[in-house]
Amino acid sequence: ASSAPSASADGLSGTVEVYAAASLQRSFDQIAQAFETRHPGVTVTAVYDGSSTLATQIGEGAPADVFASADEKNMAKVADRAPEPQIFAGNTLVVAVPTGNPGKVQSLADLARVTTVLCAAEVPCGAASQTLLSNAGVAVTPASAEQNVTAVLTKVAAGEADAGLVYATDVVGRTDVASIVPEGADAVVNRYPIAALADAPNPAAAAAFVDFVLSADGQKILADAGFRAP
Amino acid sequence: MKGAGYVPRWLIVPAVIGLLFLLVPLTALVARVEWSTLIADVTSPTALQALGLSLGTGAVATLVCAAVGIPLALLIARSSPRTAALLRALVTVPLVLPPMVGGVALLYLFGRNGWFGALGLPFTTTAVVLAQVFVALPFLVLAVEGALRSTGVEIERTAASLGASRVTILRRVTLPLAAPGIVAGIVLCFARAIGEFGATALFAGNRPGVTQTMPLAIYTAFNGGGVGQGTAVALALLLLVTAIAVLLLVRGWRPPVGAS
């Protein structure tokens, strides 16, 4: 964001710094590449971390151009810098089990029986998990309330837990975990907002990036990664 | 040690800069405290449970570290320079790793599919202690080793020639003489254990009352907090104040003069 813009065909230049939730890491890496191909004068720098960390940093003046949060609550924290967020994707939960499914997990109800790890209720995936489980009328005491999805996946993959609730996008392409789509998953959709920041150092590129994410090309990449359309 | 040494007076300038750099950020933290909810935040069952767990596991981890770390420090301090250099490098290794990686390593080792999976340690309070020991032990060992090396062996030789057994020498000469360094090492170790987050999060998980220590509670609050993250700040303050109280108590304690 700091480097001096240099002219290019479409008038876009410089770098655009995208702060994106960790769960967006793989799809946004692809989007960034596609965006750079489209706008050769622009370099995308992606910064991934937990949404609340990113929100705090943006609140303290991080030189971000774009913020893509995993939930609306964290986007709301930076409302003064991100006045017009747009929902660009949705994510649903799946039950992740270690390859071979040692706990013989078939449904949500089985989560009460086996060792289960969930996201903490405070983080987006945890809030969604709570909703999903209460919708299904299942009471689960998790072996651990993890700080993020990665931690849930790590424990499942290591065989520590027999099951965990993670985002559908997290298990795409992984061989060390299998996933089961539970009944009622469609009813609990986590909505991902994105916004070009009001004081973005490179506002034109920021707007272009947001547009690209919402464009058909962007949506295609997200869909391939397992995200739902907004 | 009587009287003062002779140190250039202007060194006070960088010294104070260093001290301020450590302390001013904390005042910035205090400035963000939401006083209206402070009491409620720090007296919530979650906070108190986490605090108790932190102090308990921290204390146990420190004990474990002392039990294996002081012998290890002795071993290094009394090895030949070559062996000592190698051992010291080995002990330093876990220090370099981000704690999160250490947690993954512990998970691989003690996890269900790990070499010691049969022990069933993950998600237990024991796992919290192990994670703390793993990250805090190097600090204790290196600090104590430095102290032991500078007390030297001459005085041990004197004790030996007075007929004291190795155990007696250890108990009445070596350890008391290295006491300042050992206390420093224990303080470092306890502080590091209390503040440990990454390894615990991965290896022990985040179960309120079982493995949710203060740093995990703080992080959870931080993730869930609003703009000001008031609860997280309040919990951090609670941890700080408690730890300082514990440390001042430990530091205040001195072996009675002429004790035998």
Added chain:
Amino acid sequence: MKGAGYVPRWLIVPAVIGLLFLLVPLTALVARVEWSTLIADVTSPTALQALGLSLGTGAVATLVCAAVGIPLALLIARSSPRTAALLRALVTVPLVLPPMVGGVALLYLFGRNGWFGALGLPFTTTAVVLAQVFVALPFLVLAVEGALRSTGVEIERTAASLGASRVTILRRVTLPLAAPGIVAGIVLCFARAIGEFGATALFAGNRPGVTQTMPLAIYTAFNGGGVGQGTAVALALLLLVTAIAVLLLVRGWRPPVGAS
């Protein structure tokens, strides 16, 4: 120091247990390395950039810590017992905080709305260094202070009575005599700085090439990784090996005998 001291031989048992506890988890880590992609993983631009940044910021942070930390350690070591106890407690404070909280504090202080917001430090390489200094400084100060206290002031008094100025005493007597402790402190400090994650992640962010140090790269790889998080493990190994190499180099260096 000539000859060996007298330490009970059975202490080798807990010492070895301690050592194994530190090392075996690392072998568990190595066992998970995906050798097929190892070379590619550790030679990727991201990895090398992060490694360079880590070593660079770690070195600068260690220099800064030495510049303010050694004077601070001297100040504490030569203070009255009371003042020393207080100063030591203050220095220990940042140690207790989970680094992430330290990062939040730094962000509050130097952030847009902070007292020193005008400096524009957050999210820069400077911020990485500051975060590392904040978490690593206490280790250096406490380790060096212990060493300085045990060298004592008698020998400084001797130097003073031979007409040496305070600066000369510092340079030719105090610091050389405390050298083992200072080297230990610098090693602790560098190792801690290199491994620092939490404070950096919050205060400096995770900007590739600017603030993404090895621990952050490992974290990123770990979050985004597929099976076994092979890249993360490979990066962790890279960090380990490099750090050990640096440490062995530092440790191998000795002041030339009889130097003046």
Added chain:
Amino acid sequence: MSAALSAHVVVQRRAFRVDVAFDVAPGETLAIMGRSGAGKSTVLEALAGLQRLDGGEIALDGRVIDRFAPPRVRTDPMRRGIVLLGQDARLFPHLSVRENVAFGPRAAGVAVADARADADAWLARVGLPGVGDRRPAELSGGEQQRVAVARALAARPRAVLLDEPLVALDAVTAAEIRTMLRDALDGVTAVAVTHDAVDAAILADRLLIVEAGRATQLGPVREVLSAPASEVAARIAGLERVDGTASAGSWVLGDLRLASTDVRSRALAAEAGRAIAAVFRAADVRVGESAVNAWRARVVRLEPTPTGVRLLADVGAAEIDAVTAADLAAGDVVTLSIPPDRVRFVAAS
């Protein structure tokens, strides 16, 4: 270069109080002797600035460098130009022997090469050529002591304080170093604490006797040693001292009567009834009858000496050869005598 030293040292250490005053002229050497724990080292440490005064003041060439009473003065040790050779050698363990000796000159700004050459010269003077590259720990106790002497002298101070500089040395080496020191201290203001009267005699111009923190005698070395004012001073000088009374030009104690050929002694003994002490060397006392200065004494103890036997009697002592001693046992009564030219009388209190 050498300075005049003027000192009144008052130091309180727990119940123990040192209160001693003296002056040392430029280039003069003052010896201090006294029993263990009398406060000798305390005085030197105060002069060097390593011990805080609880009273009195210290001046060098008239300039006050330390004063307890307001306006307080306390010059740092390194600014006093006074070097202390402490009772412990306290060599710098991390420096080579050469660098130890070169430390003072280096601190004074002498170039490295010159300071090293100087150090080597000093090491040769203390009988240790060729040890410059060793570490202090690789030297014997006496060798360390000598390096400490070399280090103190190499600093070329305005005044030098020596706390038992020849301790831990054998007789031969001590004699060599003593001679070297005498030459080195020529023209240098110095204060030397010693337990050996030979050191005082050879090194010093004046001698101060300190007892329990107080100065009890101060004067030219020969004078103090030959006319010790107290039992302690006499023992330090290697003399016997027996209190008696003056009577008709002689010293009298009960039946005993001793004459002296010394003019001043006879003058003292002329004041009848005056308390005087007879002072003599045990080596000058003979066993066996004699016309003058003979007395009968009971043998208290017989102690071997390097060359004979020391006979401790209820009055006086004698150093006799082994053959004579063979006939004696504790409790025997013997006649002792001393030639009148070997006895001195001094005023007693």
Added chain:
Amino acid sequence: MSAALSAHVVVQRRAFRVDVAFDVAPGETLAIMGRSGAGKSTVLEALAGLQRLDGGEIALDGRVIDRFAPPRVRTDPMRRGIVLLGQDARLFPHLSVRENVAFGPRAAGVAVADARADADAWLARVGLPGVGDRRPAELSGGEQQRVAVARALAARPRAVLLDEPLVALDAVTAAEIRTMLRDALDGVTAVAVTHDAVDAAILADRLLIVEAGRATQLGPVREVLSAPASEVAARIAGLERVDGTASAGSWVLGDLRLASTDVRSRALAAEAGRAIAAVFRAADVRVGESAVNAWRARVVRLEPTPTGVRLLADVGAAEIDAVTAADLAAGDVVTLSIPPDRVRFVAAS
């Protein structure tokens, strides 16, 4: 309780080699004297097990506790039952004086209260009652030395090694501690390194002279001190030793001829042409003409002594009083003489 000690100590320290052998009978005290750096402390450290042997062996009551040659033996210091009082006091700085002295008994399993009472008794014996609660740093140098003596003796070892136990003490205190030590060492196997012939005479049964790592003389103390086999041994004993030749029952050097009344000396001098040395005390030499045993000598130097002046001549030395010395200057030729009953001859090599 006390053990027989049999030692052959070989230690290599850089270029310096110690190779000394001796036996000490149970309850006997052996003194070791020698110049600074001769290897005395090295021998004691080897006996105590603090210095590795490079040859030889050490046995206590016939049991080998240290041997270089295979089968190697190396008993830990704490299992030897030998206590070393080293050349440095090296008190435990963190323990009170009382606890320092009680350390040995405590280590041997004596109950706390008994060990403390014992320590207080020992502190009283070394003249330091009432300092038990202080830290070592709060004592004077000589006081620390005495505490170290008390600590070593309180351990009640099978053999005790003392490295210059009376160093740093004034004459009066040294005499007191010497007497105390003599009583305490009665019946205790002991080896004592000292620089003072008086210590050897009073404390020891036999005396070993060590020169440059080798034993050069070993025998009963009186014998060694009165018939020193070398210049060094003579100087240590406080004697003059001048080499000459036997001729018609006298000692001859050029024009000089000395007679002795000593029977063994005359027997030695009877073998014409034999190399013999004349041994005498400077204090017995007189200035002035004499019928026998007189010689003319040139004054080399005059040195003050505590009670007079020491005259160093080109042949021999004399201790004379100040009055006599007043007429003399370096370069003068004087006649010296010594009574025949004050000269001994010893075999020279």
